[in-house]
Amino acid sequence: MDRCLLAGPADQECLRFGAPVDRAALRALVAEQAARLTAAGLRRGGTAALRLAPSLGYTAALLACWQLGAQAVLLDHRLTDHEVARAVERLAPEVLVESAHGPAAAMRGFAETDPVPVALPNGRPAATGHALVQLSSGSTGPAKVIARTAADLLRELDCYARLAEFPKAGERVVLLSSVVHVLGLVGGLLNSLHARVPLTVPERMTTAGILAAIAADDRPTTVIGVPFHAELLAGASDPPPLPQLRRMIVAGELVRPGLPAAFTDRYGVPLGTMYGMTELGVIATDLDGDLHPEAVPVHGMDVREDGGELHIAMPASPYPGLTDATRWSDGRLHTRDAGRVDPATGRVTVLGRRDSQVSIGGLKVDLNEVEHTLAALPEVREAVVVFADGAIEAYLATECAGTDGTGGTDGVTRQADAVRAALARELAAFKRPRQLTFLPALPRTATGKLVRDAAVLRAAAP
Amino acid sequence: MLPGRAEVVAMLAAFGQRSADRVPESLGSLELTWLVAEFEQRHGIELDLSDEQFGAVRTVDDAVAVLREAVLSASPGGVARS
Incomplete structure (x- = not known):
């Protein structure tokens, strides 16, 4: 890590989060973070989760984890306390690094952070040799764990x-x-x-x-x-x-x-x-x-097309603890991206997703996670979540919406507020639907399946 | 000059080059980011919204109210901290 990332002339500018930082200053910041992490008990082969907004402090804390030979788990700072608690429970990092300072204002490119590592009581050392662990919005509620080695x-x-x-x-x-x-x-x-x-x-x-x-x-x-x-x-x-x-x-x-x-x-x-x-x-x-x-x-x-899906050679699965042949099998990652590979040139064309994952400004969101979260709320009987015009829309059947589709304006407003408040506790803002529409019943096909066509759902709205 | 609903809808329509009648009443975070950027360009004001203020804007009308407040509280050429 020191040789690949931190080496170089002391006075060479390397980063600018507001003010310029040269390599000597960065090395000093990394050393300071490494000392804090060590004091919190982090050792070679240990695990630390970083819940920090993009910042110089985040950069120094991440590099310090790697300098110590520890595994770094990255948690997007926009995740809710509920989502972070679930991630910590699942991944059991030994140290959680948060910032004493508040998050960045909405339009800021970076935050001012002062990373504070805290030892967690039930933390476990790294079970694998991965240097980096990231979470991706999961299709069944819990986030998907994705890990990469230093190599x-x-x-x-x-x-x-x-x-x-x-x-x-x-x-x-x-x-x-x-x-x-x-x-x-x-x-x-x-x-x-x-x-x-x-x-x-x-x-x-x-x-x-x-x-x-x-x-x-x-x-x-x-x-x-x-x-x-x-x-x-x-x-x-x-x-x-x-x-x-x-x-x-x-x-x-x-x-x-x-x-x-x-x-x-x-x-x-x-x-x-x-x-x-x-x-x-x-x-x-x-x-x-x-x-x-x-x-x-x-x-x-090595990218190949298999039944319209892009598969990529990858010697080991990037999903520790998960055996799912639909995601990785026989040395190939199943990307779930629909695509083509030109046999003459080898060039790849990506056509879109084959599952329920969408991208909101580059952030990946699995619509199933949003739908499962909504459907689990006590106010909601059924939920369908769709992606239309670049945003997530949710259509909900609730007890309050009633059989006549109204349930009273006040009742619907109260329920909408209750659902929004519950979502704000459970899902990061970028995963929340732009629009909640309450219906007495969700539209179904002739065979009884929930309709997932945004145009039909919008037409059913009161 | 205070921004009105028509101006806000026109700025939102420029996102993805839509017609004004294709602009939804509910705003996503990208649309709001776009709107703030457009607004800053047009009015020469920096709009320093907190995460809470940003998250509270759900509709075109919410956005109109926040932008009007920003213009009213801005000193000429200065930063609007609403």
Whole structure:
């Protein structure tokens, strides 16, 4: 870890969360966090869960975990106390690291955190050799555990190094994706430290804030984010000249047709795309944006099409403790992404998901988790959750909605408030439905199955 | 000049290049982020919403109220801390 990520000239700028941080300062911050973690009892082979907003403090605490030879579990800071409690119960980390400071304000690109590690009474040391454990929204309620080894993270960094269009030493990156998730963590933060490409996280994640972060430095600049960020920038009404901007690279969900052209019209540089997964990191790229919707697999990535699903060679399952042949079997990861592989060129085209996972601004949400959570509430008899126009909508049958479909306005309002309050306790904000619609009964097909067509459900609304 | 409902709907319609009648009354977090970014560009105001304020905006009307309050509390060229 020290050799791959922290090494380098003491006065070399490496990170900018507001103020610039050089390598000597980062090494000192990591040493301080390592001392705190050690005092909390963390040792080689131990486990620490980080529940921290994207920040310099988070970066130092994560690197300190790895410096100590411990396994780091990343918990998105937006998860509710209920979700964190379930994750802690399941993963049993020995140390939980939270911040004494409050979370970031809504439009801030990063937070000011002061990580405080606390030893947990029932924590267990790492059962596997994985360096990184992440959680993904699960299809049956509990989150899916995804783990990666240090060797696999280094393999991914090597893939980035082999991509000529990916930022190199002498250039810089403006990162818009969260450093807690794979794109921002490996493609952004770790690659910047490894390739010695200084990384800036804008103070404000608005159009003006992002443009100001790009304009703040003359070095050739690559912007990394999710498609929503490219939408924001393509919609800028009067952006300043940005001669340093080389390209923007987005990943995390499919790009809307027309967005690459709109972005290039505005800035005169390409909008590149990458396809990747938490389990493997980057899988295929089209960094010049001229192959869209195709992408070329990165070095060593063996992608095949099997019955319309993309399968990828992976020697060991990334799901510790889970035996599920529909996710990994015989050395192949079943991505659950529908796609094609061109037999002549090997290029990959991703067509969408084959399960109930959707992406909200690059954050993965399994609709089944939302539906199960709603259906388990005492106020709710039945629930159907759909994804339409880029947002989650929930249709609920409740006792209060009554057989006449009204139940009284006050009654429906009270129930809606009660359901929203319960959801706010159980689900992170990005997983909650944009809209709750209460119906006396949910529409069903002739064979009695719940209808999941948004148009039919919307038509059934009072 | 205070933002009205029509201006807010017009800003939201630009997200994904929709027509105004395709803008839903309920707002998702991405739509709200887009709206704040658009609003800042148009009005030259930085809108420093807390997570709680951001999470409390559920509808177009909620958003209109928050943006109007921000304009009223902003000093010229300054930061609006509503």
